[in-house]
Amino acid sequence: MSTARGYGPRDGEAVSPGPLSARHAATAACAIPGTPLDFAKAGIDACVHCGFCLQACPTYLALGDENDSPRGRVLLMRAVVEGALAPDDPTVRTHIDRCLGCRACETACPSGVPYGHLLEATRATIPGRHPFVARLVLFAFRHEWLLRPALLGGRLLRATGLSKLLARLPGPSGFAMAMLESTRSTVTSAAYDARGDGSRGTAAVLLGCVMEGLFGPTNRATERVLAVNGWTVVATPGQQCCGALHAHAGNLEAARDLARINIRAFEASGAETIAVNAAGCGAMMKEYRGLLAGDLEYAERAAAVSDRVRDISELLALAGPARGGALPMTVTYDAPCHLQHAQRITAQPFALLSAIPGLTQIPLVDSDQCCGAAGIYNLVEPAVSAAVLEPKLGHIAQTGAQYVATGNPGCLMQIGAGLRRAGSSARTVHPVDLLDASYAARSTRIAAAGPTAAAG
């Protein structure tokens, strides 16, 4: 699985034997030796320019310029490697910045171009500064002392209802407030007894920065459904932001620092499994192996942690999951890119939703297409992000569903904000929250119906 997508050179990919096998030794001199892109350039060579990725790329579909397509960006990377374009060429910067990093091209690519990895390597190679807002966010996510008050401020805004008011503002700041609004719980579940038999061993939950800060109830729901389905949840103090935002922005060193912190924390927890309910964070943690492959002290430990990481939907699908009580509602599922394309997890979320009686699933057209959230992309490229979101909102409206289920905080906020701003009554929800509500409904029903059933 990981052969073509690691951070090191590709291994064992050559099919042709004989005298041609020495070909990589003869590759042309690199114009930017020693850079992350230089180390990644074998991935560029895998691209044969077939163009099959074009229709998978949200920015190409929205903008209609091949410079904003995977094939075009790979060609720009190649130009930088070969010296045809300077690493600081504004064209390179613009179009690389404009990539969502959704990696939908990877699931379309017959050649196995490790695009997500190339993108990060390119961002780490080309000089230049991120916009102020991006630098601020990335800084905050590295420093707990800043992040905690920031998220607290967000919760305060939300609690006072101020965000609801400000969400009506035009432009990016209004959209940001609408995003904050859409972190509110959209399903509520009564308390229930979430004890299970513990037969599946121990699980640690990655709490995450945004998830814990703004989607705390979802993290609690995650712990409960894990318990119901047989895991013993163990606490993992000392964990931090997974580093995904930093890696995607090309700040690989910051990502590595955070990865080391988390590796130590999850080693200390002793849990057999690491459960992640944010697709982007899960994808990042599964890639700790590659990220720290060059770190003598951490390489093996990173690999061990990566091996233990599972998306929450993977775990629940493995367990069945246990059926809950009826939730009479219509739900459509939108696949987070980092679940669908980065982790290649497609069927499991449906298994989770199918465990909820009374819930009607409505298929979503192009559910595998990015919503435009892409980490902090919607803050730094609001116009493109909105253009990518627009068809998504149209397809959601076609379903007429009450809820859009998706397992990633960025998508929950982006789609949620889009729906609110468009005046839609549909709301976003994490699938785990639905399952949790279903379990709560079952408990209430059992509690309420118990004596009657006995009498009947």
Added chain:
Amino acid sequence: MTTSSPIDSRFDPRAIARPPSADLVLIAKRLVSIVGERRVLARPSELFTYTADGLPGYRKHPALAVFPGNREEAVAVVRALAEFRAPFVARGAGTGLSGGALADETVLVGLQRLTKILDIDVDNARAVVEPGTVNSVVSRAVAGHRLHFAPDPSSQAACTIGGNVAENAGGPHCLKYGVTLNHVHALTAILPDGEIVVLGNPAGESDGYDLLGAFVGSEGCFGVVLDVTVRLSPDAPSVRTLLADFMDVDAAARAVSGIIATGIVPAALEMMDNPTIRAVEASVYAAGYPADAAAVLLIELDGLEAGLDADVARVVSICRDAHARGVRVAADAAERARLWQGRKKAFGAMGRVAPHLVVQDAVVPRTQLPATLRAIREIGDRYGVTVCNVFHAGDGNLHPNIPYDASNAEEAERVELAMGEIMRACIDAGGTITGEHGVGLDKLNYMSLVFSEDSLATMCRLRDVFDPERRANPGKVVPMHSCREWGPRAALPGAAAHRTLHATFAADDVAVATTDSPLGTASGALAAGASAASEVRTHAHPRLRDETARIRDEIIAARAARAPVRITGAGSWLDAGRPVVSAQTLAVRDDAIVEYVPGDLTMTARAGASLAALNEAARANGQCIALDPFGDAAGTLGATLATASAGPLAHAFGTPRDNVLGVELVTGEGAVARGGGRVVKNVAGFDLTRLAIGSWGTLAVITEASLRLRALPEHDLTLAIALPGDAHGATAALERLRALPLAAWALEVVNGAVAAALGFGPSPLLLARIAGNAQLVVAQQDTLATLGDITVVDASVWRRLRAIEPPAPAVARVSTLPSAVPALLGDALPSGAMPEGTMLHATPSRGIVRCIVPHDASGSLRRAVGRARRHPSAALTWVWERLPAEQWSELAPSPVMTHLGRRTRDAFDPDRILNRGIFGESRS
């Protein structure tokens, strides 16, 4: 262009010069004013992405790139470029594999934003789409109606319809369903000079030259498509997908030949060899192909459920006889989709093998497959390169891919030499250089291996009809030096300057090395192995047959004497068409069969041969020619093609344009040219074949043609089904017929007058020819019985129907949308708008009603046509075959009166020597 003579308006070499940089700034400003700043790219860094298309290995830098967002902008862009006389290249998704969409210091016009589906007509199974619409998006849009767009190139998830039209794209399923040419009803294009033209007829047949046929496959050299009316095909009711695996490539190739020889036409028949299988299996599209197999065949059979399994059983037994290790039938739609995904993404998966790739697209006769594959393997071994074969085996369309590393000069050189030898092996086997990828830049220098100088120059004439300044996609398809004047006419004064501008092409022998051949490209490969070119020259210059030479000499003499000639074969069509202004006849007499290899299902014959005689030869081998022109049995092949006459078999097999693989012709200037070839799939060069077919001898004398043959079916039954005599009943029955699941060879409706003349009663009939294996025939017989009383009749009824015309009649084909036929026929069959005694017969699926008006009633034709025009069903198009001389001008507008029609005529027969007057033209 206003010039005194059409000849003067031809190529001006200055037009091809690159715009000077000062002009570029002006052009850019102008384009920005049309499409906005964001949609014009001028910085080299922004243009870098557009330096390559789907074929890695070439990089050409556009001077500018412009991306119109709608039709109006596209029109304005082309017109602005016309004002500046700036050369340009149209580009879709850039998935082409011949370097055809590369702009070398010219303006790149990207059409990928023109993605609207303008109309979907489910009832008539057609859709109108803009050129940037992605192929698979069209099929997805109509999937709910159980329809699809049949051409399915492997890049269909990304490539555009505009690109499909430009390249005449094929794909695995074109084995049974045909290429893009067969699936386009009409298109609107803007010519490089800014004129907007409609080619073909979106709602029926079109009169005059088949300029649509010429345009499809013109590789962007004729103009820019604005919209395309595509034909949609019904999804096959039943499908079986088989995977046969072999431990030996030779065995797989033998199985292919065996399947083709049975006459079963699979929907697709694909082969992949071991290196390809392993690359696919390592990818996200892993399909479960056995990784240790030497080759697999992916075979798809489809059609009506009845009899399908019998065909499957036959194919399986052929594979087993050829020592297949295993044959498995896909269990469900999901498995079928997986098997196909693997095949379709195989090209992309080659990137797993090595960073660079050369791709070939040669076609060989299908009996030559085993030997050619052996030769390719031997060549690969000799040069120490890995050849990955993944190709359309059923068509003989090979795609040998050689992955390599371009930065290893020594390896690249070996790859080049190997490629050159492979191409020569294919041509030596009687093949052609490109089956579906197009010539583009990559195969430019191979063109003279398969086409003579005169053929290439004639192709340039065709380009000049559409683009006399040669500004659209300059430097592609036909080597530049071929575009000079030929033979009797002196070279243009500018020709020398032209050559210096494009020193990339050696003047006298393209086989000599060029400066424009990057490592690892086809042209480069040829350059590396130039010495062998002379050996294969024989294919481009077959010995000129005496009869061709005689016809050429007679035309040159007639031209010198300014004495027009009338072309004749058997003389059975002399009373058709407008009166010809000539007493002198030019007889086409040669009736030889030049080549007939039954295993290839192709035949090459001289134009003077009678179709009946050719069919007899085919029949002796269990095959037939699916052409059934009107007239008596003496009618010649040449006349059939020149008139494009097509009878009831066109229901299943199309018209002559769909059955002819290539022609030899002598133009009105006395140039002997060849278009197409002898293999079943061919996109090399501009399409002289389609142009000549249906041109009524006004462009050239067809002297020879290669035909696609069909296997005779196991069972072949002709049925007559009585139709209700009243208008309402007949209409209802014909509506029901449209919805019946049938796979008939012919379905022809005849009115009472025809029925009576054929010896049936005086009521209308449906004549049906159903053919195939026993189950299929029986099932269709049962289906047809739901329409009315059914009688098995003698097959001679078809021959008699084609010769049913009374002496000196007026004959017209009236065409309309198929959905309008039931009401139209229901109205006309019993009472009718046409004069008393008019014979009507119709091919409802094609929307064609043929009217035969007896001589004594032709006086009232004008009124009748007027009445029919007011028929509420739909717009009707009238194409007249025969008319009393005095009525032509009144009823039939001359097809050469259109701008393009006239230019076409003048490009090939400038002095109007051939059949002058037959299209209503005169030498005024």
